[in-house]
Amino acid sequence: MSTDPLHSVSVTGIVVRPDDGQVLVIKRADDGRWVPPGGVLELSETPEKCVAREVYEETGIQAQPIRLVGVYKNMKLGVVSLAFLCEPIGGELRTSEEAHEAAWMTPDDAIEAAPEARGVRIADALSTGGPFVRSHDGTFLLYE
Numbered sequence: 289m290s291t292d293p294l295h296s297v298s299v300t301g302i303v304v305r306p307d308d309g310q311v312l313v314i315k316r317a318d319d320g321r322w323v324p325p326g327g328v329l330e331l332s333e334t335p336e337k338c339v340a341r342e343v344y345e346e347t348g349i350q351a352q353p354i355r356l357v358g359v360y361k362n363m364k365l366g367v368v369s370l371a372f373l374c375e376p377i378g379g380e381l382r383t384s385e386e387a388h389e390a391a392w393m394t395p396d397d398a399i400e401a402a403p404e405a406r407g408v409r410i411a412d413a414l415s416t417g418g419p420f421v422r423s424h425d426g427t428f429l430l431y432e
Contacts, residue, residue, distance in 0.1 A: 293366060298362070299335055300326035300371040300406075301343040302413035303351045304395075311398040311410055312376070314346055314387035322401035323343045324409060325387070326369065346381035347390040351375065357413040358420035360405065363430060373413040404425045 291311045302324050303312035313322050327342040329335060343351040351374040360369045381390050395414055399407035405424035412420045423430045 296365070296367045297329045297335075298326055298367055298369045299329055299339040299342060300324050300369050300409055301339045301351055301374045302355070302357060302371060302410055302412070303343055303349060303374045303376055305376055305392060309395065310392040311395050312347060312349060313391055313393055313398045313401065314342070315389035315391075317386050319389045321403055321406070322398070323403070323406040324371075324398075327386075328369075335370050336372070339370075339374065343374065344379060346384050346387045348379045348384075349376050350378040352377045356419045357409060358422060360409060361423045362405070362423050362426050363423050370416055371409045371413065404429055
């Protein structure tokens with residue numbers, strides 16, 4: 289049996305409407321938290337294809353990835369998430385089995401509604417820096 293660490297790779301889509309700057313967020317069905325849409329990368333897909341698929345599956349919005357925002361590791365679960373700034377290119381907002389609510393919010397409202405570990409991805413996507421590398425415990429950022 290190997291003692292190598294096991295990691296899962298996921299993606300997060302920070303979808304920003306260009307006309308008003310609002311950010312797409314969902315209220316997760318499993319824990320009731322407001323977060324940007326995303327999910328687990330499948331073996332056969334690229335991160336860019338995965339983020340477009342996950343955003344569409346969870347919200348009905350078709351999104352085009354623009355740039356990598358950052359890499360975020362959940363230290364408790366061993367999940368590494370690649371966050372992408374995206375622009376909406378079609379679709380209609382809806383809910384899904386994974387998202388009991390889906391909404392466009394101002395960046396400030398979305399950051400405030402989300403746990404720190406997810407809200408920072410929105411802030412990072414809207415900044416001029418990056419890509420960022422951050423660690424968290426699932427809720428809060430971890431600092432060395």
